Amino acid sequence: MKRLIATILMMIMFFLLIPVSYAKQGPELVDVTVDGKVIKVKKINILINGEPIQSDVPPILYNSRTLVPVRFVANYLNADISWNQEKYEATIKTQEKEIILKINSSDVIINGEVKKLPYNVPAKLINDRTMVPLRFVSETLGFDVGWIPETWTGTIDYKKQDVTNITITESEGNLPKIKIETTGLVSYKDIFLEDPYRLVIDIPRSNFKIENKKIIASRGILELDTNKYPIKKIRASQFSIDPDITRVVIELDRFVSYNINRSKDNKQIEIDFVNKVSDIKLETIGDKKGVVIYNTNRPDYNILRLYEPDRIVIDLLDSLLEMDNNKIGIETEFIKDIRTSQFKPDSLYNEQDKIVRVVLDLKEKDVKPHLTTQVEDDKIILFLDDNGLKNINFEKLDDESRLLQIKANKRMNYYIKYDEDSKLMEIRFFRKYADLENGIIELNDELTDYIKVENIGDYYKIFVKFKKDISYTVLSSAKDDTIKVKVLDKIKKYSDKLIIIDAGHGGKDPGTIGPVTKMKEKDIALDYALSLEKKLKKLGFNTLLIRNKDEYIDLYDRVDKANRSNGDAFISIHFNAHDDEDISGIQTLYCPSYLSDVKTVDNYPFAETIHEEVLKATDALDRGIKRRPKLVVVRETKMVAALLELGFVTNPYEEKKIVTEEYKNKAIQGIVNGIIRYFEAK
Incomplete structure (x- = not known):
């Protein structure tokens, strides 16, 4: 028994000691070369105003003192650094202080006065980098220095200051400059x-x-x-x-x-929004020749493809031209010449924009070159070749349809919109999820003009310009690692399809009434129905509205009108209600063919497809697809039919959303996508 108790006590003590051993673990050890010898030293953490710093050479503990790269002082303590190779001296200079540190010397010169370094720990060359004592330099420059022994962390805090004023002035080119005034360094x-x-x-x-x-x-x-x-x-x-x-x-x-x-x-932080274009050169980048535009900071830019004569235009926004020559004199396999100018904004821009225009005049060739761009620091690099765009594929399926595929690194959400007036599709998603190249490719296609990729802020934006009116179906999931969009020449494709649109309620039957907006379901359903009809007609579909005004129509009269038209699909638009105001989302109702005397095909695939596409377009909560054989309009119609409950008007948030143009457009686009997808799959 005593032996058992002793064993248990030993096990308890063993487990109690485990966290203690971890707590006593020291910092990471790294190998460094000092005075020609390789030694192991402790790697130290540094916090500036509570934030960890990043450095290619880590701070270290040497002779019980923390040393940091002298470049750290420039980057984080706002000092100018110079190096005298003959004297092996580093000079650290601010508005008020000049500190001269000599390698391997315990003497230091501060504003011309020679003093001794505390603890006699001098500046050192470590791995051929100048390292200086952190506490001494920081305190001499006026910073508060601390030490957290538990985590082997040195802390540097700026002195507390006041923000006393904020003003707006003009910088070069009449662009605004903001000045934040303070009582000292922040x-x-x-x-x-x-x-x-x-x-x-x-x-x-x-x-x-x-x-x-x-x-x-x-x-x-x-x-x-x-x-x-x-x-x-x-x-x-x-x-x-x-x-x-x-x-x-x-x-x-x-x-x-x-x-x-x-x-x-x-005593001032200055924010300005002007970039200066200083030079343009032809350079070898990797194994390719690239045109490099040198800037003082990274500008936003637009790419245009223009013809007669053939040329590519790069407009650099918020930029001023600092170059003397307007003609650069660069010639390549595809480039005849390069021109620059301070461009006067046209209708594409705001009249106050400051734009530097770079024009690549192209040689006449049978094969049109593609442009890709690369950004490195403040440089924009342009490549012209006959390759495609990285991770983007645009395939011709037949005379009427194309398939666009964009490959990502992982599953992601994305946003797609199409402007019918400009015939321009935009696809947007976060840059961190994909590896694309900025650029533009001309497709020489009877349906499509070009594809352009731009990285704007945190996003990639892909623009597809079409020559004809198109419809499109998103084949990928709402969250996917490959975006797939099928594009169709809308005029040819759907002229043999008739879609019947039923706006729920009407006349003496108001339907559900919104408690906040006081909207009547009959009115909002008609508004959605009219928008759906307009959208479908633009795509080449034939349509029939059960009602096109505020009137009461009996349920069986609705069915009779639909069946006499011999339509291909029936969509009934409604909005939901519930006693619990927290309930929200989209629900789709249908009648199975085996519970109807008139239906000959399964209606579930139609309901499912519409439901999925509306959810994808609106990002609404999924309330499911429900069998409702007692609903007259979905049971007695001969064609495939679905009744859509496009949101709960009894949910305060959803009620307000339903009456917006943005939500309506998303819901209508979802219905259209579902209709197209259903008929494409047949």
């Missing part, structure tokens, strides 16, 4: 967001103390309305206390590139 984090477009700048360890009270609105928020394109409005406030963070939000008209710099006295 750090910042910036992020660009879309939908709507805005630039957010967070300033940690700062208090929001605007001196000009006239620009402060209610609740202590600064609001500056401006007509300085592309800035719409500036908002700023004390975003949080403990930690103290000032947040500045710049609302923009569109995606725009930007530069953020500090003033020389470290």
Whole structure:
């Protein structure tokens, strides 16, 4: 018994010791070369204002002192760095301080005065990189330095400062410049967001103390309305206390590139939106020749393909031309010459836009070259060849149809819209999910003009320009690793199909009434039905409306009108209701053929296809496909039929959404996609 108890006690002690052993584990050890010898040192973590820093050479512990790359001081402590190779000296310079550190010397010169380094730990050459003592340099430059022993982490915090003013001035080219005034050096984090477009700048360890009270609105928020394109409005406030963070939000008209710099006295953050095009060269990139456009920052740009004569145009937005020569004199297999200009905006742009236009004049060839682009830092690189676009395939199935496939790295959500007036399809998804090349390819196809790929902010946008009116069906799932879109010449394809559209209720029968908007189901159903008819007619379908105005029609009269028309499909549009206002989503009702005396084909595939496409288009909650043999309009109609409940008007959120043009257009497009998909599969 004693032996058993002793064994149990030993096991308990063993397991109790496990976490202790992990807690006492030291930092990662790395091999470095110091004074010609390879030694193991401890790798140290660094936090700047609570944020971890990134460095290609890690900070290390050497002789019990933390050393960091001198480049770290430039990147994170806002100092200028220079190196004297003859004297083996690194100079760190700010507005107020000049620090000279000599490799392997415990002496340091601060503003001309020679002093001793604390603990006699000098600057060192480690792996041929200049490393300097973190605490000494940081404290000398005026930063607060700390140490977290549990995680082997050095901390550097800027002194707390006040944000005292925000103004808008003009930079070169009459583009706006924003100045954020502070009482001293501050750090910042910036992020660009879309939908709507805005630039957010967070300033940690700062208090929001605007001196000009006239620009402060209610609740202590600064609001500056401006007509300085592309800035719409500036908002700023004390975003949080403990930690103290000032947040500045710049609302923009569109995606725009930007530069953020500090003033020389470290008392201003300056944000400007102008790029300068400094040079254009032909260079070898990997195994290809590319035209390289040099910029001061990365601009947004548009690509156009123009003809007679054949040329490719690259418009760089928010840009000024700094080059002397307007003709570059570059010639390749496909390029005859390159021209540049400060382009005066036409109807494609806002009249206040600053645009540098780069024109590639092309040689006359039977094979039209494709353009792909690559962005490296602030350079835009253009490649012309006769290859296609990476991970994009556009296949001709027959004279009437094409298949577009876009390959992603993983399953993802995506957005597709088609503008019938411009005949332009846009597909959008996050860049992180795919590996595409920016560019444009001319298809020389009787149905399709070109495909263009652009990366805008965090997104890829694929534009497909058509020559004729088309319809399309999305064959991929709502979340998929390959986007598949089947495109059809709409005029030829559906002229033999008749779709019957039934707007539910009408006249003395209002249907469900929305508790918030007071909308009547009969009115919104008719609105949807008329939009559906218009859309189907544009695609080449024949249509029949059961009612085209606010009138009461008996259920059996509706059925009789549909059956006499000898139609191919019947769609009845309704909206749902429930006692529980939290219930929302889309439901589709149908009658199985075996429960109808007049139906000869299975109606479920039709209901299922419509239901799936409407869900995909609206991203609404799935309330399922239900058998409803007691519903007259789906039981007694001879053709395939489905009754669509396109949302719950008793759900406050969904009720408001149903009456919007955006939701209606999505739902109608889903119905159309379902109809097309159903007949394509037959």
